[in-house]
Amino acid sequence: MSGYIAIEGISRSFPSPTGSGAPTAVFEDLWFQMEKGEFVCVIGHSGCGKTTVLNILAGLDEPTTGYVIVDGREIAGPSLDRAVIFQGHALLPWRSVLGNVAYAVSSKWRDWSNAAVEAHARTYIERVGLKGSEAKKPAQLSGGMKQRVGIARALSIEPKILLMDEPFSALDALTRGTLQEEARRICVETGQTVFMITHDIDEAIYLADKIVLMTNGPGAQIAEIVVNPLPKHRERDSFHKHPLYYGLRNHLIDFLVTRSKTFAAEMAGQPFDRRRPPLVHPGVIAKAIDGEAGTQRGPSGPTLAASA
Amino acid sequence: MRASLTARAAMLSLVIFALFVGAWHIATSSTGSGTPAGMDPEYAKLLGLGATTGKSAMPTPLEVGAKIWSHLRDPFYDRGTNDKGIGIQLAYSIGRVALGYLLAVMVALPLGFLIGMSPLVYRALDPFIQVMKPVSPLAWMPLALYTIKDSGISAIFVIFICSLWPMLINTAFGVASVRKEWLNVARTLEVGPVRRAFTVILPAAAPTILTGMRISIGIAWLVIVAAEMLVGGTGIGYFVWNEWNNLSITNVIVAILFIGVVGMILDLCLARAARAVTYPE
Ligand SMILES: Nc1ncnc2c1ncn2[C@@H]1O[C@H](COP(=O)(O)OP(=O)(O)O)[C@@H](O)[C@H]1O
Ligand SMILES: [Mg+2]
Numbered sequence: 001m002s003g004y005i006a007i008e009g010i011s012r013s014f015p016s017p018t019g020s021g022a023p024t025a026v027f028e029d030l031w032f033q034m035e036k037g038e039f040v041c042v043i044g045h046s047g048c049g050k051t052t053v054l055n056i057l058a059g060l061d062e063p064t065t066g067y068v069i070v071d072g073r074e075i076a077g078p079s080l081d082r083a084v085i086f087q088g089h090a091l092l093p094w095r096s097v098l099g100n101v102a103y104a105v106s107s108k109w110r111d112w113s114n115a116a117v118e119a120h121a122r123t124y125i126e127r128v129g130l131k132g133s134e135a136k137k138p139a140q141l142s143g144g145m146k147q148r149v150g151i152a153r154a155l156s157i158e159p160k161i162l163l164m165d166e167p168f169s170a171l172d173a174l175t176r177g178t179l180q181e182e183a184r185r186i187c188v189e190t191g192q193t194v195f196m197i198t199h200d201i202d203e204a205i206y207l208a209d210k211i212v213l214m215t216n217g218p219g220a221q222i223a224e225i226v227v228n229p230l231p232k233h234r235e236r237d238s239f240h241k242h243p244l245y246y247g248l249r250n251h252l253i254d255f256l257v258t259r260s261k262t263f264a265a266e267m268a269g270q271p272f273d274r275r276r277p278p279l280v281h282p283g284v285i286a287k288a289i290d291g292e293a294g295t296q297r298g299p300s301g302p303t304l305a306a307s308a
Numbered sequence: 309m310r311a312s313l314t315a316r317a318a319m320l321s322l323v324i325f326a327l328f329v330g331a332w333h334i335a336t337s338s339t340g341s342g343t344p345a346g347m348d349p350e351y352a353k354l355l356g357l358g359a360t361t362g363k364s365a366m367p368t369p370l371e372v373g374a375k376i377w378s379h380l381r382d383p384f385y386d387r388g389t390n391d392k393g394i395g396i397q398l399a400y401s402i403g404r405v406a407l408g409y410l411l412a413v414m415v416a417l418p419l420g421f422l423i424g425m426s427p428l429v430y431r432a433l434d435p436f437i438q439v440m441k442p443v444s445p446l447a448w449m450p451l452a453l454y455t456i457k458d459s460g461i462s463a464i465f466v467i468f469i470c471s472l473w474p475m476l477i478n479t480a481f482g483v484a485s486v487r488k489e490w491l492n493v494a495r496t497l498e499v500g501p502v503r504r505a506f507t508v509i510l511p512a513a514a515p516t517i518l519t520g521m522r523i524s525i526g527i528a529w530l531v532i533v534a535a536e537m538l539v540g541g542t543g544i545g546y547f548v549w550n551e552w553n554n555l556s557i558t559n560v561i562v563a564i565l566f567i568g569v570v571g572m573i574l575d576l577c578l579a580r581a582a583r584a585v586t587y588p589e
C-alpha cells in the first residue's frame with residue numbers, strides 16, 4: 001500500500017480485567033495512511049484506544065494483529081525517527097530545561113561533543129520561546145512552559161514523525177491557544193509529519209490537514225477521515241470566521257455526540273470497506289450541490305456522497 | 309516570622325537545658341553523705357557508695373562537664389587495652405560501622421537494582437527479605453562468631469547484616485516504582501540499558517535509596533554499641549561496658565553524650581546527601 005505511514009489492519013486486545021473471559025479488543029482492523037508532511041488529528045471518545053494507537057506508532061506497544069509501516073519498513077520498537085510528546089509532559093524532574101533537551105540530543109547524536117549538544121539544545125529551547133529559562137528545573141515552570149520543553153525535546157532530535165497525545169489538554173485556554181499557534185508555525189515551516197490526538201474540536205480544525213474520526217470502544221473503528229476544507233494558511237484568531245468552519249465543526253460535533261455511538265447501526269446493510277475509510281469533505285460538496293455551506297450534515301447523504 | 313520562630317525555639321531549648329541541668333545538680337549534690345534514702349545498705353556497699361566516698365556515684369553536671377573537657381583535650385591517648393582516649397574508641401566504632409556499611413552498600417545497591425527491575429525476582433525474594441528484616445542483628449552474633457571465628461570481623465558482619473535490609477528494600481522499591489513515562493522517554497530515545505540505568509532509573513530512585521541508606525546508618529550506629537559490648541576489646545561500646553565495670557558513671561554518661569553526637573552527625577551527613585538527590589515533582 002502507499003502512504004508514508006501505513007497502518008494495516010491493526011487491532012489491540014487486553015486481557016479482560018476479571019481474568020476470566022475472552023480478551024476484549026479496544027479497536028479492530030484499523031487501516032489508515034498518512035502522507036509525508038501531513039498534520040493528522042485523531043478524534044474519538046475517551047477509551048476508544050487513541051493512546052494505544054499512538055503508542056503502537058511510537059513502538060512502545062505492539063498491535064495484537066496487523067502491522068504499521070513507516071517509510072517502507074515495518075516498525076519494530078521505538079525509534080529516534082518518531083518523537084513523542086507525552087500528555088503528562090514526562091520531563092525528567094531532576095534535569096534542568098537544558099538538561100532535558102540535551103538528554104534527547106545526546107541520545108540521537110552520541111558522538112557529539114558536550115558543546116555541540118548544548119548549542120543544538122539551546123537552538124530548540126529558543127525556538128519554543130524559553131530562552132532564559134535553560135537552568136530552571138521542571139518544577140519551577142508553569143504547565144505551558146513544561147509542555148514547551150516537551151515540544152523542544154521532541155523537535156530537537158529532528159524526527160521524521162511527531163506523535164502528540166493530547167499535548168495541550170491540561171493547559172488553560174489562553175496558553176493552549178498560544179502553543180497551538182506556535183506548534184502549527186513550527187510544523188508548517190519544517191514540513192513536519194504530525195500525528196496528534198486531541199479531544200478539542202477547534203484544535204483539530206485549526207491544526208489538522210485531515211481529521212480521523214474513531215467510533216467508541218471497545219471494538220472501535222475508523223468511521224471516516226475528514227479532509228479539512230480550510231486553507232493551509234490559517235490564522236488562530238480568524239479561522240473560525242471562514243465560511244466552511246461551521247459546517248466542519250457541526251459535522252465533528254455531530255459525530256462525537258451521536259454517530260460515534262451509532263455508527264455500526266448506521267452502516268448496517270451498507271458496504272463498508274475498512275481498508276479505505278471514506279474521505280469526507282464537509283461543506284465543500286454540499287456547497288456545490290445547493291450553494292448552502294454548513295447546513296448539510298448528518299450520518300449519510302452528502303457526507304458519504306462526498307467520499308464516493 | 310520564620311527567624312523569630314527559630315530564635316524562640318532556641319531560647320526554649322536553652323531554658324529546658326538549664327532546667328534539666330539545674331534539677332540534675334540539685335538531685336546529685338543534695339544527697340550529701342550516707343546512703344541515698346531507701347537504698348539497701350548492702351547494695352550500696354556493693355556499689356561502693358557512701359561508705360567509701362560519702363558521696364553519690366551519680367556525678368553532678370559539673371563533674372560530667374569537667375570529664376568531657378578532659379576527654380576533649382586529649383581524645384587520642386593510648387595507655388594499654390583498658391585505657392584509651394574516647395576519640396580512639398569512637399574511631400574504632402566508626403571504622404567498623406563504615407566498613408560494614410560500605411560492604412552492605414556494595415551488595416544492596418546492585419542487588420536491589422536487579423530485584424527492582426524484575427517483578428519475578430521481586431516477588432520470589434520478598435518472603436526471604438520479610439523474614440530476615442525483623443531479626444535483631446545481635447541474633448546473628450553467635451552464628452558469626454562460630455563461622456568467622458574472629459570477634460572483630462563478626463562485629464563488622466553484624467553491621468553489614470543490619471544495614472543491608474533497609475537499603476535492599478528501598479533500592480528495590482525505588483527502582484520498581486520509577487514512573488513508566490520516564491522509562492518511555494528513554495525508550496523513545498533509544499537509550500541503552502546501561503545508560504538508562506544511570507541516567508533515568510538511578511536518579512529517579514535516588515531519594516528512596518538514600519532514605520534506606522539513612523535508616524541503615526542509624527540502625528548500624530545503634531547496633532555497634534551493643535555488638536562491641538558483646539565482643540569487647542575496643543570501640544565505644546566496649547568503653548561503656550568497661551567504665552560500668554570501673555563504676556565510673558561519669559564516663560558512662562560522657563560516652564552516652566558522645567554516642568549521641570556522633571549518631572547525629574552521621575544522620576546529618578545522610579540527610580544532606582538525601583537532600584542533594586531529591587527532586588521536586
Ligand atoms: N495496559 C493496559 N491494560 C489493560 N487495558 C488497557 C491498557 N491500556 C489501555 N487499556 C484499555 O484500553 C482502552 C483504550 O485506552 P486508551 O488507548 O488509553 O484510550 P484513549 O486514549 O482513547 O482514551 C481503555 O478502555 C483501557 O481500559
Ligand atoms: Mg488517551
